[in-house]
Amino acid sequence: MLPTSRIRQLASATLSAALLAGGALLAPAAQAQQADYSQIEADPAIWHLSDADSDVYVFGTFHILPPSLEWLTPEIRDLLASADTLYLEADVHSAESQALLQQLVMQHGLNPQGVTLSSQLSESANAALAELAPTIGFAPAMLEPMRPWLAQVMLAVGQMQALGLDPNSGAETRLLAQVQGTSTQMGYFETPAEQIGFLAGMPDDVQAQAFEQGLEDLAELPQMLELLVTAWAMGDMDVLDREINTSMRDEAPEAYQVMIVGRNENWIPQIAEIMDGEGTVFIAVGAAHLPGEHGVIQLLREAGFEVSRQ
Template sequence: MKLTIKRFAAALTAGLAWLGAFAAPALAETDFAAVEADPALWRIAAPGGDVYLFGTVHILPPQLEWRTDAVEAALASSERIYFEVDALSEQAQAETMALIPQLGLNAPGVTLTSMISQEAQANLAQMAERLGAPPSALASTLDPLQPWLAGLTLAVMQIQAAGYDPEAGVEHRLKDFGQQAGLSFGYFETIEQQLRFFADLPLEAQITDFEIGLAQALDDPDMLDRMVLAWAAGDTDTLDAIMNDAMREASSNLYDVLIVQRNHDWIPLIENIIERGEQAFIAVGAGHVTGPEGVVGLLQARGHEVVRVNP
């Protein structure tokens, strides 16, 4: 699959959550067409009509069918779909590519490989071999990029090499459905906000995150498949462990910026949806929904009735 500028922009804006955990191509192919998916769906009781909360995976194997009867019923009762960000429009992709030179490129004469350790350089060469690319070519591709963007670029390369596709991701499919059904859309964040979550991290933290993520990808090449299988099974405990435990252990700073702070920022936005009596379907990254600082728990702590539709 060719990584064109348009496809990269779509993957970049739809897949920021993957940066915290790189995913190398799996050693053994998973038959996702045979998976009977039943991903977790929650209902938030509200006087004006129920609001649904669905944890998404931004990039998926095209053959995985995840639109269950419960999801279909929730969508059918909704008038509006909320996403983290408008990641898929032409305008969003153009904005992403316009912001990259400001937020994602190194200063002249500074390269990624000059910043990372010798061990990380060796790991990068090993990853290039897994991807079927000359190590020098991969290094040349990543060298102009700041570590946060280099990590995300490498993650997109690996995900696509594993047969995953941004256009098969939950957000893409929901956006297509909503447009065909005449639903309206809402967003919790802007493209610039999402990019700055990473770009504003201290450089040393970016380097550490890049090196740890690269090492984890080499050590656990089946992680992405296991993550998607846990999501498809509705196994939220395993999903949180795979997605968030590694991030919590590798970088509490990144976890706080990428998950905790954003979850807390979204609660008043969700409460506004409830207070307005909207019949809405909220689709945000699965790593945000459960766990100790997840959206479900935060809403319940504020007195909202949030129940699992498919326990």
């Protein structure tokens, strides 16, 4: 199963990908052996619920993807073109939100004066960081001003970029490009400040512990990312549920409650309100939020909605 700290890295990918794409964070370029996804015949998962005057499509996204993966199928293009509104987790791509995110990162992602990242880590973790960081394209000194959560995001996304994944190829970025210049309205379930809060709100000692665990996990990230990206592209929600949700629930139940369950539960009344309206809505949220007993699809069914897989 996917280790807990790597879960946090992937769970934070929507925010970190947006930060990188918008320049709020700068990850150095590094190269590693990259998987070839060009031969995958993608069929990502989509669900549908409707009533007399509403059609809502729920699509699970992957926030940072390889450019070689062509996942934007004719079906997705057609559904998106028919949508009156596109709903995402949060507005983290607009110029206004990028400016706000930069402020929030400065406020919540940097250590107080006189505190460094290395001062919060064990001697063995600092040694491991000194060995690992350059292979991803970082000098450890670049990370010293950062709180552990931000340093972990930078290392994780730097590793993903080294493996050929690109924030500008992420699902949300491409969906936004599809509706740019059209009459499609935008809606959001959360704010950028809330998304920063999910990461920065962890106590520093918990962040440091997660960071140290994450150093060990990064070595296995190449194989795990290929598994997860392929599963997402093929719509294999069982793999995503097992490797992300089950692992996180078993190893870090408090984080699972905050990052997955609580957010999913908050989205259900918002989706119910969407259903009370009229028109066609395309909802795109991280794929890990959809499957499983605490997933959005199951929660919608428990709320009385009939939800079918497309």
